[in-house]
Amino acid sequence: MNKKIRFIFTVLLLIGAPSVFAMSDAEIEKKFDAYEAKIKALEKKVNASPASVNKKMVKNVKKNKKRISKLKKLMDSEKERFQMNGFMTVAASKADAELGSAYHFNDRVNFRGDSKVGMQFDYKLSEDMDATIQLVARSRDEDVWTADAEWAYVGKRFTDWMKVRVGRLRIPFYLYSESLDVGYSYPWVRPPIDLYTTLVTSFDGMDVAFKFPTGPVNHRVQVWVAGWTNTDADALDDIDVYDTRGVNITSSWRAFTLRLATTSIALEGTQTTEFYSDINDAGLAGYAFATGGTATCLEPSPVLTVIAGESICSRWDLIIDIDDTITYNSLAFQYDNGTFFTIYEAALLDLKEESIFGNGRADVVTFGYRFQSWTPYIAGGVTESDPANLIPGSTETSRRSWLLGLQHILNDSTSIKFEWNHLYDFEGTDGFDEGALEPGETDLDDANIYTIAIDAVF
Amino acid sequence: MKKSMFIYALFLSLFIYSGFVAAEVKIVAHPSLKDASLTKEVAAKLFLGKVSNFPSGTKAIPIDQETGEEARDEFYQKVTNKTAAQLKSYWSRLIFTGQALPNKRVLDDDEVMELIIANPNLVGYVSGDMDTTGAKVLFSMP
Known part of the structure; x- marks a missing residue:
C-alpha cells in the first residue's frame, strides 16, 4: 500500500467513526425495526412464491411420476405379452x-x-x-x-x-x-x-x-x-x-x-382328368394301358355313332x-x-x-x-x-x-x-x-x- | 494486420464449422454397461432386430421413439440408411414370417432418457442436442 492510499483510508475512518457514535439509541432501534420489517417482507415474498411455484412443480412431479410408473410397467413388460x-x-x-x-x-x-x-x-x-x-x-x-x-x-x-x-x-x-x-x-x-x-x-x-x-x-x-x-x-x-x-x-x-x-x-x-375330344374304344384302351390307369367313356358322340363297328366317345375321363x-x-x-x-x-x-x-x-x-x-x-x-x-x-x-x-x-x-x-x-x-x-x-x-x-x- | 485478419477468419470459420459438427443423433444406454461404444454396423444390427446382445454379451433391448418423431427418422436414415416406409416394409417381412417382433416404443427423447437411466439392458437414441447426463453415450453421428 502506498502512502497516498493509507492517508485517504485514515481520513475516511476519522470521518466515519464519529458518525457511528453520533447516533442515539432511539435512532439505532428505529434502524433495527426498519431492517426487521424489511426482512419480514422479504420472508413473506420468499414463502409466497415457492407456494405457487411449488404447486406447479408438485403437479409436474406427480404427472411425471405417473408417466414413469406407466412406462416402467410397459418396460417391466418384457412382460408386455x-x-x-x-x-x-x-x-x-x-x-x-x-x-x-x-x-x-x-x-x-x-x-x-x-x-x-x-x-x-x-x-x-x-x-x-x-x-x-x-x-x-x-x-x-x-x-x-x-x-x-x-x-x-x-x-x-x-x-x-x-x-x-x-x-x-x-x-x-x-x-x-x-x-x-x-x-x-x-x-x-x-x-x-x-x-x-x-x-x-x-x-x-x-x-x-x-x-x-x-x-x-x-x-x-x-x-x-x-x-x-x-x-x-x-x-x-x-x-x-x-x-x-x-x-x-x-x-x-x-x-x-x-x-x-x-x-x-x-x-x-x-x-x-376329363377330355372333350373324340376317341374310339381302342383309343381308350390305349391310354389306359400307357398310363396304367382307367379310361371311361362318359358321353358317346351324338354325331359320329358307329364307324367300322366301333363306337365313338366325345367326352371321357382318365x-x-x-x-x-x-x-x-x-x-x-x-x-x-x-x-x-x-x-x-x-x-x-x-x-x-x-x-x-x-x-x-x-x-x-x-x-x-x-x-x-x-x-x-x-x-x-x-x-x-x-x-x-x-x-x-x-x-x-x-x-x-x-x-x-x-x-x-x-x-x-x-x-x-x-x-x-x-x-x-x-x-x-x-x-x-x-x-x-x-x-x-x-x-x-x-x-x-x-x-x-x-x-x-x- | 493481414496476419491477424487471417487468424481471425480462421477462428471464425472454425467457430461456424463447429456449429455444424454438433451431433444430430446419439445412442444412449445405462452407465453400467460394459461396452464403451458401438460401431454404426452393430448399432444398425441391434435396432433392426438382427442381433439381440451387445458386443460384450449383455442382453440388449432396443427402444424406438414414436413414428413421426424427428429423432427416429434421423436415426434410421443415418445409421441404417432406410426411410420410414422401407423400415416398415423390412419389419413387416420379419413380423409376418415369425422371425422377429418390433422394438418397444416410447414417446420421445425425454422418455427414452427416463427409461435408459432405470434399466441396464435398454438402448435407445436421442436427438444430438438432448441432455444425456446420467446415461452413457455409445455412439454419435452428425
Whole structure:
C-alpha cells in the first residue's frame, strides 16, 4: 500500500467513526425495526412464491411420476405379452381374357384375385417361448371371405442362435414365399406368377432356424419337416401330399442377400382328368394301358355313332394313380442399397416320375429405383416345363413375361402400386387355362393383366 | 494486420464449422454397461432386430421413439440408411414370417432418457442436442 492510499483510508475512518457514535439509541432501534420489517417482507415474498411455484412443480412431479410408473410397467413388460399386427391388400385387376389361374384373372375388373386381409397375434408365453397365429382371409378362396390360419405355432428359443417352431408354418419355397400375402413386404403387386404359383402353401410340422455369422456375413439356416401339408389347389383334391421337407440358407452382407433352398414333396393318390375330344374304344384302351390307369367313356358322340363297328366317345375321363416326388430347388440373389434394387430368382422343378407334370424351370429378374416416394420397377420372366408322362397329348410348354410397375408410398404404412404384366411367347398349353392338362394348343398369343393394388400394414 | 485478419477468419470459420459438427443423433444406454461404444454396423444390427446382445454379451433391448418423431427418422436414415416406409416394409417381412417382433416404443427423447437411466439392458437414441447426463453415450453421428 502506498502512502497516498493509507492517508485517504485514515481520513475516511476519522470521518466515519464519529458518525457511528453520533447516533442515539432511539435512532439505532428505529434502524433495527426498519431492517426487521424489511426482512419480514422479504420472508413473506420468499414463502409466497415457492407456494405457487411449488404447486406447479408438485403437479409436474406427480404427472411425471405417473408417466414413469406407466412406462416402467410397459418396460417391466418384457412382460408386455401380447402384440397384434395386421396387413391388408385391396386390389383390382383386369386381364384381356379369361386366364384361369389361381388369381382369377378375367376380362372384367375384379377385386377377387389379390384382395386379402391378415391379422397376426403374438403372445409371449415365457422368456424364451412364444405363440403366434396369423389368420388370412382372401377373396379369391371362395365367394365368401373365409379366414384361414396360415401360421399357428408355438416357438421356443433355445439359444441365441437357435429357435424351434412347431405347428402350422408356410412352406419356404422361395425368397418371398413366407410373406406371400403381405403386399407391403415386396416390390411387386404379387410375387411373379412365373415362379410363385405353387400347389401347396403351408405345412403342419416343425422347423429349426439357426442364425450365425461368418465374419461380416450373417447366415440363417432353416430345416423343416412336415407331418401334413395344406394345399391351395382343387386339382389336388384326391391327392395326398406327404413326406414334405426342406432346407434353406439365407446369407446377407451389407446390401447383398443370397438364398439357396430345396423343398421336397411327395404326392400319392389319383388324378382324374376329363377330355372333350373324340376317341374310339381302342383309343381308350390305349391310354389306359400307357398310363396304367382307367379310361371311361362318359358321353358317346351324338354325331359320329358307329364307324367300322366301333363306337365313338366325345367326352371321357382318365383316372390315373399318382406316386411322385417333386423337388423344388431355388436360388435367389438380391441387391438393395436403399435406392436401387435388383432381384434375380430361379427355380428348378424336378419330378422323379414326371407323371402329372414334367420337369420345369422358371427365372425372374427384377430392377427397381426409388425416387423419394415413387419407385418404378421392371421385371422379366420365363417359365418352361417338359411334357407330363401320364397325361396324353402333353407337350413341352413355355411362356415369357415382362412387367412394368410403379409404386407410390402414401405414408409410412400404405402404398399404392400400378402394374402391367404382359405374357407372351406361349408354347404348348401355357399352364394358365383351367383345362391346361388337355392336349392341344392355347388360343392366346399373348395376354395382359392390369392391376392397381393398395397395400397397408398396421 | 493481414496476419491477424487471417487468424481471425480462421477462428471464425472454425467457430461456424463447429456449429455444424454438433451431433444430430446419439445412442444412449445405462452407465453400467460394459461396452464403451458401438460401431454404426452393430448399432444398425441391434435396432433392426438382427442381433439381440451387445458386443460384450449383455442382453440388449432396443427402444424406438414414436413414428413421426424427428429423432427416429434421423436415426434410421443415418445409421441404417432406410426411410420410414422401407423400415416398415423390412419389419413387416420379419413380423409376418415369425422371425422377429418390433422394438418397444416410447414417446420421445425425454422418455427414452427416463427409461435408459432405470434399466441396464435398454438402448435407445436421442436427438444430438438432448441432455444425456446420467446415461452413457455409445455412439454419435452428425
